[in-house]
Amino acid sequence: MGWKMNIDDRWEHKKLIIVVGPTAVGKTAMGISLAKHFKTEIISADSRQFYREMSIGTAKPDTDELKEVKHHFIDSHTIEDEYSAGDFERDALSLLKLLFENHDVVVMVGGSGLFVRAVCEGLDNLPKAPIAVRERLNGIFDREGLEPLQQKLREVDPDYYGEADIHNPQRVIRALEVYETTGQPLSSYHVQEMVKRPFEIVTIGLNMERQRLYDRINLRVDKMIEKGLVNEVRSLLAYRNKPALLTVGYVEIFDFIDGKIKLEEAISRIKQNSRRYAKRQITWFKKYGNTVWFESDDWEGILSFLR
Incomplete structure (x- = not known):
């Protein structure tokens, strides 16, 4: 809090x-x-x-x-x-x-x-992702663009995907960082x-x-x-x-x-x-x-x- x-x-x-x-x-x-x-x-x-x-x-x-x-x-x-x-x-x-x-x-x-x-x-106090997780997601973005990250977000956190600015790489990557760090979707922290x-x-x-x-x-x-x-x-x-x-x-x-x-x-x-x-x-x-x-x-x- x-x-x-x-x-x-x-x-x-x-x-x-x-x-x-x-x-x-x-x-x-x-x-x-x-x-x-x-x-x-x-x-x-x-x-x-x-x-x-x-x-x-x-x-x-x-x-x-x-x-x-x-x-x-x-x-x-x-x-x-x-x-x-x-x-x-x-x-x-x-x-x-x-x-x-x-x-x-x-x-x-x-x-x-x-x-x-x-x-x-x-x-909420959102967890901080390890540098390795962020670098890996940024690497995907650099090589393949935003679309595969958007698809991954839709799979793991459909609630956040439905309300987020999914054309903003920062928002998409941050949500995936939280999921990959904790195993929990970002939307579960908004309670x-x-x-x-x-x-x-x-x-x-x-x-x-x-x-x-x-x-x-x-x-x-x-x-x-x-x-x-x-x-x-x-x-x-x-x-x-x-x-x-x-x-x-x-x-x-x-x-x-x-x-x-x-x-x-x-x-x-x-x-x-x-x-x-x-x-x-x-x-x-x-x-x-x-x-x-x-x-x-x-x-x-x-x-x-x-x-």
């Missing part, structure tokens, strides 16, 4: 506002606006923005945005670190203790559902009762008309390429099997670097996979908790709701 804060009367009137939603919907801008309004700070719950070496492909807040409001967990780790949702739960809750000493409200921004859930509800946090949690979901969102995703990918995404990925070749790099925007460029596909095809796949990821994010957050949804530019509506 996840790490707990000692319940203290001081925290009852503290509030964590969480801004969630699909990639490219405008979470960063809304988080900054809210943090400035409440004169507070931001915790990033984007599992890839932790890593200093991954900037272009993760759409981190830019230098000007980082100057507007103090952000935590941006560039906080190196790609060589193993940093799990459980680690984030522990560190984010410790940080919240400190921030709530001086702020009644703290803002969290992120599209990584598991990391948001870790802070809000706690997570704990929710941990009650001693502060109020309000989750704001941002969304927009589907085609407009897809256009924003496509434009963002084009800008990433212009900013030098290929060179960023090339600089990370030595770490290509790290979980954070088995994700959209990096896997496709690795395939281009390997000569498996042309750059135009890699860009097209990033756009397609990003759109698919956005749909899964929306589905996940609509099922999760008590998220209240707004159009991404409905500042007055969001502020009225929070009042």
Whole structure:
């Protein structure tokens, strides 16, 4: 069960506002606006923005945005670190203790559902796989692609297969790691009762008309390429099997670097996979908790709701 804060009367009137939603919907801008309004700070719950070496492909807040409001967990780790949702739960809750000493409200921004859930509800303690198991599964992925791993997951854990992002190599490999390490499917670990946090949690979901969102995703990918995404990925070749790099925007460029596909095809796949990821994010957050949804530019509506 996840790490707990000692319940203290001081925290009852503290509030964590969480801004969630699909990639490219405008979470960063809304988080900054809210943090400035409440004169507070931001915790990033984007599992890839932790890593200093991954900037272009993760759409981190830019230098000007980082100057507007103090952000935590941006560039906080190196790609060589193993940093799990459980680690984030522990560190984010410790940080919240400190921030709530001086702020009644703290803002969290992120599209990584598991990391948001870790802070809000706690997570089961999932077993850590031996390095040999991870390396073997990564070897299969490198040689044969994702399909055989997807088929294996469907056989050993059909419940998780039915709900997971099976196009994300990181998720598929992690689930197989758990199964091969313990003999138990990952879905069997998702049974704990929710941990009650001693502060109020309000989750704001941002969304927009589907085609407009897809256009924003496509434009963002084009800008990433212009900013030098290929060179960023090339600089990370030595770490290509790290979980954070088995994700959209990096896997496709690795395939281009390997000569498996042309750059135009890699860009097209990033756009397609990003759109698919956005749909899964929306589905996940609509099922999760008590998220209240707004159009991404409905500042007055969001502020009225929070009042």
